[in-house]
Amino acid sequence: MTSKKSPSSNRIAENKKAAFNYAFEERYEAGMVLQGWEVKAVREGKVQLTEGYVVIRNGELFVIGCQISPLKTASTHISPDSVRTKKLLMHKDEIRRLIGKVEQKGYTLVPINLHWKEGRVKCEIALAKGKAEHDKRNTIKEREGKREVERIMKSRHR
Numbered sequence: 653m654t655s656k657k658s659p660s661s662n663r664i665a666e667n668k669k670a671a672f673n674y675a676f677e678e679r680y681e682a683g684m685v686l687q688g689w690e691v692k693a694v695r696e697g698k699v700q701l702t703e704g705y706v707v708i709r710n711g712e713l714f715v716i717g718c719q720i721s722p723l724k725t726a727s728t729h730i731s732p733d734s735v736r737t738k739k740l741l742m743h744k745d746e747i748r749r750l751i752g753k754v755e756q757k758g759y760t761l762v763p764i765n766l767h768w769k770e771g772r773v774k775c776e777i778a779l780a781k782g783k784a785e786h787d788k789r790n791t792i793k794e795r796e797g798k799r800e801v802e803r804i805m806k807s808r809h810r
Contacts, residue, residue, distance in 0.1 A: 664766040664773065665699040672791060674762055674780035680750070682713060683741035684766070684773045689732050690720045694773055698723065699766060706740065706761035706777050708751055713740035715763050715775060740775055753779055 686694070693699070698721040706715050715738050722732035742750075753759050764776045783791070 662768045664694055664697065664768065665701045666765040667701040667704060667763055669702045670762045670764055670778070670780070672788060673783060674760070674778070675783055676762075676764070676778040676780050677753075677759070678779040679764065680742065680746065680777050680779070681769075682775050682777055684715070684775050685739040685741065686720075686773060687730075687732075687736075689722055689730065690736075690738075691773065693720050693723050694766070696723060701763055701766060704763045706763060708747070708754060708761075711744075711747060711751070713742060713747060713750075713761070713777075714738065715740055715777075718763060718766075718775075740777070750779065 700719040700721075703719070704715055704717040706713055708714075717735065718738060719734050720736075721734050750761065754761060760780055760782070762778050762780045764778050766773060766775055768774070
């Protein structure tokens with residue numbers, strides 16, 4: 653009998669800054685090309701995604717700024733590079749569709765999170781548009797409003 657893990661336990665790293673700075677239009681899941689030491693570091697949770705962004709080069713997707721810190725027990729015959737550019741794997745027709753949309757004004761590709769799926773590391777990326785300053789203020793107001801409502805509801809239950 654196997655127990656199913658909750659989706660949050662499969663989550664490796666999340667880019668919370670992206671949700672604040674961008675409005676997501678569409679989400680996609682892509683595989684990642686990683687080296688052995690990177691997979692071991694990812695299992696230990698040594699990943700930072702906050703400064704990451706996705707670029708398109710020669711019809712291929714690459715994530716830049718995804719930092720995977722090497723473990724102290726990394727192999728001696730390789731020299732780990734923590735900010736190495738990592739290739740993302742998607743179907744060609746999906747990549748072509750993304751290229752067409754990114755070339756439109758204001759669209760960009762942003763990594764949202766890294767997660768496990770069937771023993772492999774997947775990167776969820778979003779086609780996003782940058783938020784204006786007033787949109788960011790609205791996001792902050794909504795978040796503070798929700799906190800205030802939760803605080804009041806909690807105090808009523810006491």
